[in-house]
Amino acid sequence: MRMPGTAPEWLFLLLALVGGVTAAVSSLRLLRYLALCLRRPRDLRRRYGAWAVVTGPTSGIGRSVALELARRGLNLVLLDIDAANLRETSDTIRSRHAVKTRTLVFDLSLVATPQGDESMRRLRAAIDGLDVGLLVNNAGMANPFLAYFHEADVEAWLRMVRVNLWALTEVAAAVLPGMVERGRGAVLNMGSASSEGMPSFPLNTIYASTKKYVAVFSRSLYVEYRSKGIDVQCQAPMFVATRIVPNILRDKWYLSPLLSTTADAYARAAVRWIGHGAICNPNLSHQLQRCLLAIVPEAALDWCLLQFVRRLRAESRGVLARVGAVGNGTDRKNSM
Template sequence: MFLLLVLALVGSIALCFLLIDSLWSVLELISSYLMPYFLPAEVQPLSKRFGPWAVVTGATDGIGKQYALELARRGINIVIISRNPEKLKNVAAEIEKQHSVKTKVVVADFSRGAEVYPHIEEELKDIPVGILVNNVGVNYDYPMPVCETSTAKVWELINVNVGAVTSMTRMLLPGMVQRGSGAVVNVSSGSELQPLPLMTIYAATKAYVRSFTHAVREEYSTKGIYIQHLAPLFVSTKINAFSQRLMDGNLLVPDVATYARHAVSTLGRQHNTTGYWLHGIQYTFIKVAPVWLRTRVGLHMNDQFRQEYLRNAKIKSN
């Protein structure tokens, strides 16, 4: 009888925690994902709150480029870092022409690992960086099992998705702490929510970004530093080029300009967000499902993307 009472008590406690976690997900949806779009614009401009300069990595395409343009539209000078000198030059010219701010380009290939950071640090040493956007990232060319993934691709995923967010944060955070203000935006992915078969390493790197971001926030929130965890779901960018369905986009798969406009509006207002309200709804419903179910669904989804890519590749080769 005593054992039954103990088991009933343990079960009740477990059920309470489950209900609390589910309720918290709904509250997060309201506060983190929807509320920013019903609040008035920020009273204090981002340049006044964090500083006149922002660094955006991976800024020659996709989310990074549009995010840089959105920050520039708000009067912030932009440093863009990527590996293609010609693209960097063109994006910098576009930013300056559209928004009349200063720009600086830094050529760096993050896939090369530790060797690139002394050069970046030297290029940034005289710039009071107030906002760091760790956007640079790479994905699989198409979904595949671990044993099919080349060694070069494995290290590219780790060096870019893990190494860059860690090293850039470590590089620029001390200056922000010294000035008593600053913001770090770490771009993760909805794939962080569960193991993701056929994109195993990519999802694992994004789980790292989430963990790293939340921990750094606890370390530096009392120092006047704003740390944002930004976790988009599917956006129509080249990182998803393995699927034409994703490249075409739809209401749930926004184009990069739409996504960046919404994401930048959350900066300084929400610590954890998908950056786009419909992604917020998706994110919340995903969290309600048990991890094993999310993993199975992810496997099925990626297998469909894999078959789509292989079919198209076969057609092109014939």
């Protein structure tokens, strides 16, 4: 007989079932990760093709991925906005690895403009006749950072949309037809845990929204093209210590080695995971964090994220104010 005021037995069973399923899913993810780590890496050149196209390869994850692909024997077509940085990256790659490189100066924020159309024509010409087996859509931007939607100029938001969304789409559209013709290839689109591991990312709304597009775009292409021998994947990392994270925030606890990773370490895992699933996070620490976040109710997580980014915003503005006061010889109040 159930005592008054106690929960029914079925509720305890339901909670136990939910907990068991959650634990089982987390365990399967961990086992899959460990199995992939122990498995011999794929020969990407043999499986997909001799060339890879990498956007944003001059710093951060993009540079590390480009170097890792070169170490695996792939020739590279490198796209970036800065010609000098492209030359330095290309020279570094060829000095370390016996591969070929081609560079293309491309301001991805001009996609869907006449200047962008000309750059797309030059990209198609650059890859014409090449056995392009891999596309890494890595280029992205996060500025304006920690800003309410109404605070930034519309053009600033559109610039982010062009780089994170339109450019990724147009570059994929330029490369995919050749893969379809050859019957093999892989596309790696760099997403973010801000759209996959969290229900919201306040004060970074446009960034998270563009990354949500990347995830849905990638999953849909994965379904469309898997039967044609083409693997499409979105990777959704959490914190990685790259240039996209402002310097004033890099000494925080959430960028500690336990919670974040270096670009080189991420790249090694990222390349190993190419072709294994439509959406993934190749870093073990990031996977565990995502599992923990999945347990928290969305409303509570929304509140915590809002407090978190508000605190970051206040701290970053305080640091900028102090830096301005020292550099300009003015007091803190006047330097804001």
